Amino acid sequence: xxxxxxxxxxxxxxxxxxxxxxxxxxxxxxxxxxxxxxxxxxxxxxxxxxxxxxxxxxxxxxxxxxxxxxxxxxxxxxxxxxxxxxxxxxxxxxxxxxxxxxxxxxxxxxxxxxxxxxxxxxxxxxxxxxxxxxxxxxxxxxxxxxxxxxxxxxxxxxxxxxxxxxxxxxxxxxxxxxxxxxxxxxxxxxxxxxxxxxxxxxxxxxxxxxxxxxxxxxxxxxxxxxxxxxxxxxxxxxxxxxxxxxxxxxxxxxxxxxxxxxxxxxxxxxxxxxxxxxxxxxxxxxxxxxxxxxxxxxxxxxxxxxxxxxxxxxxxxxxxxxxxxxxxxxxxxxxxxxxxxxxxxxxxxxxxxxxxxxxxxxxxxxxxxxxxxxxxxxxxxxxxxxxxxxxxxxxxxxxxxxxxxxxxxxxxxxxxxxxxxxxxxxxxxxxxxxxxxxxxxxxxxx
Amino acid sequence: xxxxxxxxxxxxxxxxxxxxxxxxxxxxxxxxxxxxxxxxxxxxxxxxxxxxxxxxxxxxxxxxxxxxxxxxxxxxxxxxxxxxxxxxxxxxxxxxxxxxxxxxxxxxxxxxxxxxxxxxxxxxxxxxxxxxxxxxxxxxxxxxxxxxxxxxxxxxxxxxxxxxxxxxxxxxxxxxxxxxxxxxxxxxxxxxxxxxxxxxxxxxxxxxxxxxxxxxxxxxxxxxxxxxxxxxxxxxxxxxxxxxxxxxxxxxxxxxxxxxxxxxxxxxxxxxxxxxxxxxxxxxxxxxxxxxxxxxxxxxxxxxxxxxxxxxxxxxxxxxxxxxxxxxxxxxxxxxxxxxxxxxxxxx
Numbered sequence: 001x002x003x004x005x006x007x008x009x010x011x012x013x014x015x016x017x018x019x020x021x022x023x024x025x026x027x028x029x030x031x032x033x034x035x036x037x038x039x040x041x042x043x044x045x046x047x048x049x050x051x052x053x054x055x056x057x058x059x060x061x062x063x064x065x066x067x068x069x070x071x072x073x074x075x076x077x078x079x080x081x082x083x084x085x086x087x088x089x090x091x092x093x094x095x096x097x098x099x100x101x102x103x104x105x106x107x108x109x110x111x112x113x114x115x116x117x118x119x120x121x122x123x124x125x126x127x128x129x130x131x132x133x134x135x136x137x138x139x140x141x142x143x144x145x146x147x148x149x150x151x152x153x154x155x156x157x158x159x160x161x162x163x164x165x166x167x168x169x170x171x172x173x174x175x176x177x178x179x180x181x182x183x184x185x186x187x188x189x190x191x192x193x194x195x196x197x198x199x200x201x202x203x204x205x206x207x208x209x210x211x212x213x214x215x216x217x218x219x220x221x222x223x224x225x226x227x228x229x230x231x232x233x234x235x236x237x238x239x240x241x242x243x244x245x246x247x248x249x250x251x252x253x254x255x256x257x258x259x260x261x262x263x264x265x266x267x268x269x270x271x272x273x274x275x276x277x278x279x280x281x282x283x284x285x286x287x288x289x290x291x292x293x294x295x296x297x298x299x300x301x302x303x304x305x306x307x308x309x310x311x312x313x314x315x316x317x318x319x320x321x322x323x324x325x326x327x328x329x330x331x332x333x334x335x336x337x338x339x340x341x342x343x344x345x346x347x348x349x350x351x352x353x354x355x356x357x358x359x360x361x362x363x364x365x366x367x368x369x370x371x372x373x374x375x376x377x378x379x380x381x382x383x384x385x386x387x388x389x390x391x392x393x394x395x396x397x398x399x400x401x402x403x404x405x406x407x408x409x410x411x412x413x414x415x416x417x418x419x420x421x422x423x424x425x426x427x428x429x430x431x432x433x434x435x436x437x438x439x440x441x442x443x444x445x446x
Numbered sequence: 447x448x449x450x451x452x453x454x455x456x457x458x459x460x461x462x463x464x465x466x467x468x469x470x471x472x473x474x475x476x477x478x479x480x481x482x483x484x485x486x487x488x489x490x491x492x493x494x495x496x497x498x499x500x501x502x503x504x505x506x507x508x509x510x511x512x513x514x515x516x517x518x519x520x521x522x523x524x525x526x527x528x529x530x531x532x533x534x535x536x537x538x539x540x541x542x543x544x545x546x547x548x549x550x551x552x553x554x555x556x557x558x559x560x561x562x563x564x565x566x567x568x569x570x571x572x573x574x575x576x577x578x579x580x581x582x583x584x585x586x587x588x589x590x591x592x593x594x595x596x597x598x599x600x601x602x603x604x605x606x607x608x609x610x611x612x613x614x615x616x617x618x619x620x621x622x623x624x625x626x627x628x629x630x631x632x633x634x635x636x637x638x639x640x641x642x643x644x645x646x647x648x649x650x651x652x653x654x655x656x657x658x659x660x661x662x663x664x665x666x667x668x669x670x671x672x673x674x675x676x677x678x679x680x681x682x683x684x685x686x687x688x689x690x691x692x693x694x695x696x697x698x699x700x701x702x703x704x705x706x707x708x709x710x711x712x713x714x715x716x717x718x719x720x721x722x723x724x725x726x727x728x729x730x731x732x733x734x735x736x737x738x739x740x741x742x743x744x745x746x747x748x749x750x751x752x753x754x755x756x757x758x759x760x761x762x763x764x765x766x767x768x769x770x771x772x773x774x775x776x777x778x779x780x781x782x783x784x785x786x787x788x789x790x791x792x793x794x
Contacts, residue, residue: 341460
């Protein structure tokens with residue numbers, strides 16, 4: 001922990017970076033947009049097995065209705081985000097890169113934004129197992145960006161004990177403010193979701209970790225908690241990547257998730273505030289996940305803000321509504337540090353998309369992007385939150401010593417936060433090197 | 447959405463801290479300029495000519511090797527300029543210009559281009575150049591001139607204009623004509639080591655002593671170094687550790703025998719220690735990247751410097767200490783790999 005943090009008692013981890021945060025949309029309340037004319041719902045928008053469609057081409061569906069079921073345990077279902085007709089099930093662009101099978105819906109004009117489908121239930125009657133089953137039925141995944149099926153997180157592997165539920169309200173990526181708005185606008189829903197999550201995971205305490213640039217959210221949540229509540233709110237240092245699971249656990253509990261391990265190995269389950277706020281709303285209603293809050297921001301956006309959009313909304317529709325300008329533009333899904341740039345305007349918002357950024361940046365060919373040789377300045381070494389040595393890893397990647405990188409220099413502990421590339425004065429695309437190295441290692445392992 | 451935009455595709459992260467190599471190098475040059483200016487004020491035309499000749503030789507050599515390698519010009523990264531300025535600053539002000547040119551060529555050729563250019567060099571190129579001329583021209587490189595001599599802006603030091611491939615003339619007589627005070631022709635370090643004469647600390651801080659062109663004012667070098675550290679353009683731990691290592695080692699010997707050995711403050715302010723610590727040991731390319739490695743490296747340079755000074759045949763040891771430190775860097779890096787988050791401390 002840094003000296004300043006020790007002095008001021010602010011919780012944090014070591015290393016990391018302080019990029020400009022650009023949280024300009026923090027005061028913009030969540031608004032709805034008109035429905036788009038079509039929705040694109042990739043079957044593999046979560047981690048795990050793709051969902052199996054339960055609808056046919058040409059079939060009419062109602063907003064909230066199940067349209068694809070989970071394929072086994074490590075999978076989640078998909079629900080119709082709007083009333084309309086299934087146009088086709090075909091290959092469509094996705095934020096992940098390659099095209100994949102998606103259900104394409106033609107949305108009926110004038111379709112209501114009320115949810116018409118659902119089976120309300122009394123939550124207090126449910127057992128731990130039933131809650132977990134309901135979470136899977138809702139199609140919930142981690143809304144922070146990973147899109148990892150939520151119910152899997154609550155199924156604690158045998159032999160492991162968890163004692164703490166951590167709720168991740170850090171939102172450490174620049175620009176993004178959707179989690180911030182959710183904490184401000186839906187505190188009751190969020191706390192309800194936290195209660196369900198505690199029951200599902202069998203934890204006795206819960207800590208909401210929020211970066212200290214969102215003290216208003218800390219205040220609001222604290223005001224909703226009674227004395228003696230097992231839930232508490234903690235402010236942590238505003239520093240990227242504070243919102244990474246491993247970093248947040250280290251900051252709040254001073255526990256280190258072992259290399260290659262899971263939070264459950266140190267007795268913790270981590271969930272994003274957006275995920276739990278959604279669960280708090282959906283579970284009692286017996287509804288599925290059909291919409292989410294995204295932040296639309298960046299210097300190229302005319303009307304930046306936080307928008308509740310149906311899943312599957314193509315980014316072209318959002319940009320039409322919010323407006324954008326600039327002739328040479330980068331469109332990013334998620335935050336600028338880890339979000340992928342998209343190449344097609346019909347790429348949809350999926351469950352894991354937390355934002356849409358429009359950056360007007362100088363072209364790649366320009367001098368500011370020139371790649372210089374590594375001058376061993378060690379800035380990356382001091383930035384890496386995993387305490388890796390990106391300098392040496394980068395030099396080894398250039399020599400294609402990919403296996404050695406994994407065996408001797410812990411390549412696989414890199415979670416691609418981008419701190420090393422961010423600070424590199426030589427503009428070396430270190431993270432990209434590491435992604436390639438990992439991909440090649442994976443291929444060769446098969 | 448009137449007209450279609452050009453969509454840029456790039457991999458994350460899409461943000462950057464904004465610093466680049468060129469900016470770092472430029473800042474090092476900014477930090478060196480006051481030292482160069484002071485040197486010129488102190489030693490006059492000869493210092494100016496030496497700085498010019500050495501730097502230009504370095505730049506020409508860099509370009510030559512670019513050509514030989516069929517690679518784009520690397521002059522714009524400013525690193526060759528830094529090598530030239532630093533090298534000139536480590537040479538005696540009256541160093542023959544042709545020898546300076548040799549040093550500049552060797553610095554770039556053997557110190558840098560041979561290894562593959564910027565970032566690949568194992569050792570500090572400027573010091574490689576200096577080590578070469580120290581071995582090749584042992585007399586010229588220990589011929590010192592008094593600072594602030596009269597007429598320094600109207601005449602060269604006689605040795606400066608030595609014709610190529612000739613040894614420089616002796617300058618004892620010339621020194622007598624330009625200097626009112628008796629000048630022994632020795633640096634504070636040599637005076638202390640060989641004659642047991644202690645130079646006033648104030649003189650060394652302000653630079654009113656004999657010495658290499660750029661190493662006479664310890665105070666000015668310290669200020670310029672701090673500027674770079676404050677702008678995060680050098681790792682302050684390295685110079686601090688070098689000075690700490692030197693001061694501690696010197697302190698131990700000073701406590702044992704205060705008459706025979708110099709006090710730590712003298713050690714810090716004399717010779718090339720300041721310039722070496724702030725501008726050469728801290729050279730990013732030749733120093734370790736691990737947090738612990740940097741501490742070991744800095745201390746090692748400080749300790750070796752003092753040991754050479756006290757027990758070696760030379761009066762100054764900074765150059766060899768830094769070169770040894772550079773040479774040890776890959777090893778230091780390897781044995782001081784930081785503990786990776788989530789890994790057990792005792793692995794295997």
